[in-house]
Amino acid sequence: MHQRQRPGPFRAATPLILASASPRRRELLASLGLDFEVVPSQAPEPPPMAGERPDAYALRLARAKALDVAAPRPGALVIGADTIVVLGDRVLGKPRDAADAMATLTRLAGRTHVVITACCLAGAGGAVREFAVETRVRLAHPGQEALAAYAAGGEPLDKAGSYAIQGAGAFLVERIEGSPSNVIGLPLKELAAALVELEAIRPASPGPAAGGRGPA
């Protein structure tokens, strides 16, 4: 699938591929103004290994997704990412069903957790840049009834941590420290900086509306 370019602060300077099936990641990357292909990775997402740090785990999955898509596609820069929710030292992935979502939300409610999104930028020769970004999120406890209704509503099902700050799940969010886009699936500030440094993207030239002085 091809994501058409739309207005935004950057332009692609090299062919870019987003190795993701996530519509949120597609939207976030497109918001930068970039033209790119979408090729979801078929890499498996195994659970963390014993003793593996959460950021190392997220990086391992992001790398597997990027390399899976990059290997047969020379000349492109591939972006792979993985988002996990971490409470204490426990990694909470996507829920199996509404009951599992309710169990996760009950654990998270009234507490602060960390959302980690790891990104791997890779070419056919291997990974060229990797980083993991953390955002701290404190969820309120709105009461069991509201939690159960939200868990049953469907939105939590494909989301790490069983909530979506960009959707109805915003009603749960008491405080967020760090990048909001990182929680939704891509840390846009860090990703744009890495892509600029690799000369894979560059600032877009300002359109006619920018630059000149408007009416006083």
Ligand SMILES: Cc1cn([C@H]2C[C@H](O)[C@@H](COP(=O)(O)OP(=O)(O)OP(=O)(O)O)O2)c(=O)[nH]c1=O
């Ligand atoms: C906490 C939170 C997670 N999420 C989403 C982001 C990710 O899409 C998802 C975590 O799953 P991931 O396994 O990171 O990604 P994915 O399976 O959706 O897509 P792919 O592996 O093909 O790239 O949870 C939100 O959209 N909003 C939120 O507030």
